Amino acid sequence: MDTKEKLIAFLDSKVKDFSKISDKIWDFAELQFKEKKSSELLSSVLENEGFTVEKNVAGIKTAFIASYGSGNPVIGILGEFDALSNMSQKSGVTHKEPLVEGAPGHGCGHHLLGTGSLAACIAVKEYLKETGMKGTIKFFGCPAEEGGAGKVFMVRSGCFEGVDVAMTWHPASQNMVWEDSSLATNQVYFNFKGISSHAAASPHLGRSALDAVELMNVGVNYLREHIISDARVHYAVTNTGGIAPNIVQAEATVLYLMRAPHISQVRDIYSRVCKIADGAALMTETQVETKFDTGECEYRPNIPLTKLIEKNLKEVLPIANYTQEDISLAKSMIDTMPSMDGFLHKLEDKKLVEYIEETGICNGFIEGTNGLGSGSTDVGDVSWVVPTAQFTTSCAACETPMHSWQLVAQGKSNLAHQGMITAAKTMALSAFDILQSPQVLQEIKEAFEKDFSQEKYICPIPEEVLPGY
Numbered sequence: 001m002d003t004k005e006k007l008i009a010f011l012d013s014k015v016k017d018f019s020k021i022s023d024k025i026w027d028f029a030e031l032q033f034k035e036k037k038s039s040e041l042l043s044s045v046l047e048n049e050g051f052t053v054e055k056n057v058a059g060i061k062t063a064f065i066a067s068y069g070s071g072n073p074v075i076g077i078l079g080e081f082d083a084l085s086n087m088s089q090k091s092g093v094t095h096k097e098p099l100v101e102g103a104p105g106h107g108c109g110h111h112l113l114g115t116g117s118l119a120a121c122i123a124v125k126e127y128l129k130e131t132g133m134k135g136t137i138k139f140f141g142c143p144a145e146e147g148g149a150g151k152v153f154m155v156r157s158g159c160f161e162g163v164d165v166a167m168t169w170h171p172a173s174q175n176m177v178w179e180d181s182s183l184a185t186n187q188v189y190f191n192f193k194g195i196s197s198h199a200a201a202s203p204h205l206g207r208s209a210l211d212a213v214e215l216m217n218v219g220v221n222y223l224r225e226h227i228i229s230d231a232r233v234h235y236a237v238t239n240t241g242g243i244a245p246n247i248v249q250a251e252a253t254v255l256y257l258m259r260a261p262h263i264s265q266v267r268d269i270y271s272r273v274c275k276i277a278d279g280a281a282l283m284t285e286t287q288v289e290t291k292f293d294t295g296e297c298e299y300r301p302n303i304p305l306t307k308l309i310e311k312n313l314k315e316v317l318p319i320a321n322y323t324q325e326d327i328s329l330a331k332s333m334i335d336t337m338p339s340m341d342g343f344l345h346k347l348e349d350k351k352l353v354e355y356i357e358e359t360g361i362c363n364g365f366i367e368g369t370n371g372l373g374s375g376s377t378d379v380g381d382v383s384w385v386v387p388t389a390q391f392t393t394s395c396a397a398c399e400t401p402m403h404s405w406q407l408v409a410q411g412k413s414n415l416a417h418q419g420m421i422t423a424a425k426t427m428a429l430s431a432f433d434i435l436q437s438p439q440v441l442q443e444i445k446e447a448f449e450k451d452f453s454q455e456k457y458i459c460p461i462p463e464e465v466l467p468g469y
């Protein structure tokens with residue numbers, strides 16, 4: 001058995017152990033910045049495996065870094081473990097039925113994400129231990145991916161200093177690499193303050209904060225024509241100032257989410273939106289205050305590292321350990337979802353199409369990229385400071401949407417566990433290639449230096465904004 005075969009065999013022999021961990025995190029289903037039990041479980045497993053664990057990093061109680069080995073290269077693997085609100089769902093059933101009404105659930109598969117990354121780290125540790133090779137493997141316990149930008153705070157506090165490469169993955173319903181960029185974001189609250197009065201008896205004394213919010217939204221809707229077409233501006237009125245129409249609203253708040261392909265474009269749009277807010281305040285004689293919520297840089301994939309991951313993902317596919325039970329679960333799940341004909345038509349590999357039609361599982365490598373182009377992720381900020389690559393594996397029936405009850409229902413299935421182990425194998429093999437060959441790392445680093453030769457990372461979140469506030 002060569003080393004790569006050994007790494008694969010090691011991970012295959014531990015499927016049950018790792019599945020137990022991910023199932024527990026599925027049960028915990030903890031929301032952003034509150035992932036106490038999930039973080040504790042992952043860090044204690046790594047501690048027992050001989051990793052040195054640094055807790056409470058970046059001022060976040062549930063963030064941690066577990067390291068094993070010494071010297072360079074330093075390979076980082078990122079793990080997430082936060083759940084989504086209101087996504088509670090019974091496991092293994094093919095209809096929508098919450099486990100606990102209104103409770104959180106793992107609608108984005110982060111229980112698998114954290115555990116798969118942990119499994120990869122443990123496999124690499126076994127290799128380092130056995131060979132006595134130089135090199136460090138680091139698991140980054142990254143909380144609050146879902147709207148909390150946990151990794152941005154970790155980047156800001158220097159957690160990734162000295163790390164040579166960072167890898168991560170995401171559970172999905174297909175095996176693909178992520179070669180696209182994502183959209184950079186700024187999310188900001190605009191709080192307007194006016195003067196309350198009786199809307200009929202003394203309307204002339206009132207200054208309406210709600211009017212200001214409405215005028216601001218109108219202004220921003222006119223702005224849309226004069227910003228780049230790839231930008232996105234969304235808003236939600238989070239405080240209307242009350243429910244009584246006969247009281248002039250003394251306060252109102254609107255939350256803006258601005259996105260664009262490059263963080264500098266987001267900054268530009270944000271400053272223009274601020275001018276519109278000032279204009280709305282001026283028109284209504286109200287006051288406006290901004291409260292910065294969160295921000296992320298765009299994801300900039302390191303291409304040589306992405307190619308390395310692609311090579312290894314192809315090497316560990318197809319997944320051989322599906323059961324009849326997996327197939328019937330996948331097929332019944334597909335019956336609850338919109339038609340996947342559109343997806344199948346796009347596939348060139350006709351054998352794979354046949355396999356999917358027969359089993360409901362996308363058990364092959366999908367060429368192309370996982371199109372994060374219209375989404376955003378806090379992995380983006382990591383990619384600015386460390387050469388970074390990410391990919392997805394098939395952890396659910398083909399075309400299962402993210403953030404859906406169907407994904408939660410499949411989260412403890414063998415389908416999910418096999419996808420998780422496939423991700424672990426891919427990252428362990430890629431880490432092995434980097435440890436083995438200075439040339440591989442050299443290419444990765446050169447590409448990174450070229451990509452960022454003209455730009456320096458500026459944290460999109462202002463210094464005074466703390467995690468979770």
Ligand SMILES: [Zn+2]
Nearest residue numbers: 108110145170
């Ligand atoms: Zn996710």
